């Protein structure tokens with residue numbers, strides 16, 4: 001499952017930013033993260049450390065770096081080509097001092113315990129064969145009171161089921177869009193508290209789940 005995802009995204013990296021999915025599914029996720037971060041950190045002055053897991057070409061990271069929020073950002077992706085594209089974009093935008101990319105697997109995060117204030121992960125979680133273990137890893141690298149913000153396709157209504165389980169499941173093969181109740185359970189098992197959810201978008205419904213470490 002992991003090598004299939006890696007090969008798929010190594011090949012897709014060059015054209016990823018121009019795909020239709022990007023416009024309809026991925027872009028709304030970036031806006032949702034920014035809104036959440038603004039509400040949480042907007043009134044604080046000090047910098048904070050954010051890890052974006054399965055960062056792809058780093059579009060969200062670049063948007064965050066360009067915002068007034070003082071985030072120090074690390075993007076992590078299993079596909080080397082995605083990290084390369086993201087890094088090139090960061091340099092071109094003159095944001096390389098606040099953005100750094102690491103090529104690694106979400107299941108084994110190469111960071112010490114309590115290294116980040118926030119972890120984000122959008123549209124990537126369905127590629128992980130061991131989802132509970134990844135949520136434990138996310139919890140491990142968060143500082144006390146840090147936030148995990150996880151977005152993935154919402155497959156618990158008929159539109160989401162057709163989009164994610166039937167169509168995307170058929171196209172991408174070995175993927176698993178977990179129901180919201182399972183994601184909630186992963187968060188509880190990993191020790192998150194104050195867990196809440198926001199569903200957004202219509203044609204490609206997505207679910208944001210937030211937990212406090």
Ligand SMILES: C[S@@+](CC[C@H](N)C(=O)[O-])C[C@H]1O[C@@H](n2cnc3c(N)ncnc32)[C@H](O)[C@@H]1O
Nearest residue numbers: 009026054055056078079105106122123124127
């Ligand atoms: C659909 S893209 C989403 C990218 C970005 N977060 C966004 O919302 O546009 C999924 C990304 O997850 C990455 N990915 C898949 N499996 C991974 C794993 N085990 N560890 C880290 N990244 C992974 C892929 O390489 C790909 O870049």
